[in-house]
Amino acid sequence: MEFSKVISIAGKPGLFQVISQSKNAIIVESLADQKRVAINTTQNVSLLENIAIYTFEEDVPLLKVFKAMFKKTEGKEAVSHKESGKKLASFFKEVLPNYDDERVYTSNIKKVIQWFNILVVTGMDFAAIKEPVEVEESATEESGKE
Template identity: 35%
Template sequence: MEYNKLVAVSGLSGLFELISSKNDGAIVRSLNDKTTKFASSRIHQFSHLESIEIYTIRENVNLVDVFTVMKADTTPLPDVKDDKAVRAYFQKVYADMDFDRVYVSDMKKIVKWFDLLQKNNIEIKLTQAEEAETGEPEVAEETEAAPAKKKPAAKAKEEKETISEEEGTGKKEKAPAKKAAAKKAAKKKED
């Protein structure tokens, strides 16, 4: 099982492996009891663990960073039923966390999820980091290295839009409107 296939499903406790996605939901397998079920997108929302970020006093960090620090620390996991113990644990282990915006309920989920990942021997790392280690280019690098070519429709739209020079307002006008304004001005000069 890979970390990038794990999702949290609203309304259902625990973590799930995404088996297959469909237009109206997804088939997921629970990490708790290994049962497979269909979760409707009309009722549930799906959050990939890779996309979850945590508020800190600096910049937001990915959940993987918090899990990595938790794994490296020797402090035992707190009892999730004790709010003060959970908060004290994160103040010791990850002091940069913004405790005004990260609620105790969120911290409890992090502890539960981390425990599930440990029990299921899932390696905690992002897909992009894995690609960088293997030497394969990341998606972001590809877009920067190869400039995007203009599409004909975009080029035609650029040609149609011009900046209004008569008014000096900087508003965009369509080329036919500008031509009509120029004809009107020329007609006034003739009169």
């Protein structure tokens, strides 16, 4: 499974892997039960690799957060996303000490931990994933200066 193909779909629980896409739909497979379903292109879909967490310095890509969680938990599941908000925030603070607690809500932390646990259960090895080179960001900054 490739991290770059893992998505979240608004209104649907869990995570999905993109299998194929056509002009009007995306074929996805649930990571929980491996059922395939067609998602209309008008539905709100988020690629996990495009999500970042606010910190006081910069936005940290979700993959970096997952890698830090993977290292901290030694490749095992993290705390349950159903724990108390204080326990979740405490765990998240250990993983990403400089996250912006005014812009990152408990519900966000809960979702990140839930996603991490789903990916670990399905066998995602974050240590083996190479982080994308940040070439696109510098190209975007230069095009904005024109």
